[in-house]
Amino acid sequence: MKKAFFLALTGFFFWACSNGGDSSERGIPHDMQVILDGEKGFSTDSVIYLADSVKYIDMLTQYADFDLSGHPGLDYTVKAMTSGIDIQMQVLPEYGNGAIIINCSQNYEKKVIFEEPKLPAEKNGFSLKMLDSVKAGDSVFYDVLKFDASEAKENPCNLSEFYYGIHDGLVKVVSKNQIEMNRVSDKAYDDAMDRREKERAIADSIAQAVADSIIKANTPVENDSSDDSSIEIPQEILDLADSVSNCIKNAYSSGSLSAIKNCKI
Amino acid sequence: MKRLNILAPLCISLALLSACGDIEIADSSSNNYSEQCRSDIDFQAYQKDFGGYKKGKSIPYKHSDGYLFSLTVTSITKEMDPGCQKHMNTLLESPYPIYSITVSALAPTFYFSNLDKQTRDAVNVNVGQYTFVLPNPQNRDSTQVSTMEINGVKYKDVAVSKGRKFKQPYTSISQTETEESDAKLYYQTKKGILKIEMEDGSYFAINEGDK
Numbered sequence: 001m002k003k004a005f006f007l008a009l010t011g012f013f014f015w016a017c018s019n020g021g022d023s024s025e026r027g028i029p030h031d032m033q034v035i036l037d038g039e040k041g042f043s044t045d046s047v048i049y050l051a052d053s054v055k056y057i058d059m060l061t062q063y064a065d066f067d068l069s070g071h072p073g074l075d076y077t078v079k080a081m082t083s084g085i086d087i088q089m090q091v092l093p094e095y096g097n098g099a100i101i102i103n104c105s106q107n108y109e110k111k112v113i114f115e116e117p118k119l120p121a122e123k124n125g126f127s128l129k130m131l132d133s134v135k136a137g138d139s140v141f142y143d144v145l146k147f148d149a150s151e152a153k154e155n156p157c158n159l160s161e162f163y164y165g166i167h168d169g170l171v172k173v174v175s176k177n178q179i180e181m182n183r184v185s186d187k188a189y190d191d192a193m194d195r196r197e198k199e200r201a202i203a204d205s206i207a208q209a210v211a212d213s214i215i216k217a218n219t220p221v222e223n224d225s226s227d228d229s230s231i232e233i234p235q236e237i238l239d240l241a242d243s244v245s246n247c248i249k250n251a252y253s254s255g256s257l258s259a260i261k262n263c264k265i
Numbered sequence: 266m267k268r269l270n271i272l273a274p275l276c277i278s279l280a281l282l283s284a285c286g287d288i289e290i291a292d293s294s295s296n297n298y299s300e301q302c303r304s305d306i307d308f309q310a311y312q313k314d315f316g317g318y319k320k321g322k323s324i325p326y327k328h329s330d331g332y333l334f335s336l337t338v339t340s341i342t343k344e345m346d347p348g349c350q351k352h353m354n355t356l357l358e359s360p361y362p363i364y365s366i367t368v369s370a371l372a373p374t375f376y377f378s379n380l381d382k383q384t385r386d387a388v389n390v391n392v393g394q395y396t397f398v399l400p401n402p403q404n405r406d407s408t409q410v411s412t413m414e415i416n417g418v419k420y421k422d423v424a425v426s427k428g429r430k431f432k433q434p435y436t437s438i439s440q441t442e443t444e445e446s447d448a449k450l451y452y453q454t455k456k457g458i459l460k461i462e463m464e465d466g467s468y469f470a471i472n473e474g475d476k
Binding site for chain 2: 056058080086177192
């Protein structure tokens with residue numbers, strides 16, 4: 001009798017642990033299904049761009065897999081090229097009673113797990129909610145999942161919020177000091193590249209102009225000569241021009257044009 | 266007593282039930298190789314030369330787009346591998362621009378020290394999708410600059426390393442394959458990261474001159 005009672009309890013335990021484990025019978029929870037439905041028409045852009053409202057812009061690569069070895073789900077990853085934005089999100093309807101797992105830190109083992117997620121969901125100060133739309137820069141994105149870590153006591157993420165458009169991937173992040181980076185077009189990135197190229201060219205042309213003027217100011221005038229090649233420029237003047245020119249270029253490349261004042265012009 | 270016999274399995278089952286609930290966030294379990302290795306190995310000695318990085322230290326930088334920011338040492342972990350080799354991993358972070366930079370060393374010191382020359386080890390720096398490796402100076406493919414001026418301060422014995430980036434498209438955290446890039450790291454044993462130039466033309470550099 002005792003044995004039978006113990007077996008019954010153990011059986012109850014296993015039933016409880018695997019309660020609803022076969023989600024194919026139970027069906028995918030509605031809120032998770034909405035995210036998975038994003039597969040239809042999901043952005044094919046594997047390269048996206050985020051920028052703030054001033055100058056900073058970064059290229060990111062994103063990848064979404066909606067087929068987890070034949071099982072429905074989502075494995076999404078986005079990683080920035082230069083900054084530390086590095087997010088993985090998994091939507092797993094068949095994990096227990098369903099789970100959304102988020103990782104947004106350099107420590108890939110520090111995950112935030114929302115179990116049986118019914119949106120909005122909350123876990124230890126982390127929250128998830130579905131928004132109808134979000135304005136990011138000049139664009140409006142629809143059906144956006146917002147992850148908010150701003151209320152978490154211990155936030156392993158290097159950001160405060162991120163916004164995942166179910167058809168578009170990452171559309172916005174908010175830094176820990178509340179600076180927004182929004183999705184922008186590839187044209188915005190190209191413009192930024194052009195701007196940086198122009199700034200480098202300006203530094204080079206300043207350096208060349210200063211070098212030329214040093215040489216000109218120190219070149220003896222030969223009134224009677226018609227042949228320019230006969231004018232001899234002292235080597236120390238050429239060295240000085242070269243040195244000042246390099247100093248200006250270095251001042252630029254060290255990120256400080258104000259350092260030009262140290263170039264002994 | 267009979268009642269106890271009935272309650273005992275009930276309690277066990279309840280305990281098991283509570284255990285089958287949440288699967289929680291967890292830190293990586295610290296490995297215990299240090300217990301198998303000599304316990305008197307002095308991590309402090311090479312922490313001193315580890316770019317001067319100490320937990321909580323904040324280092325000023327300037328970004329080419331004009332941003333002034335600080336990289337703060339948010340974590341330093343020390344691990345011992347199965348061969349009792351020491352690994353020191355440092356995480357530098359800034360809230361904005363959002364940077365999470367890892368600096369990890371297998372070498373006893375960072376670079377260009379006499380101790381480095383005795384080994385074939387390297388220092389690895391990871392920024393975004395870029396990886397820089399500063400190998401042993403006697404076995405290096407990076408170069409050395411004797412003096413470099415950055416934001417008004419001169420730095421001696423600067424190592425310059427060309428970076429690699431993840432092979433595109435990057436699709437998973439388990440991806441390890443990399444390809445060549447034009448990114449560059451300027452690094453000094455005493456100060457750590459001096460400057461990083463990215464392929465997109467942006468860069469950031471240590472900014473001690475404005476102190």
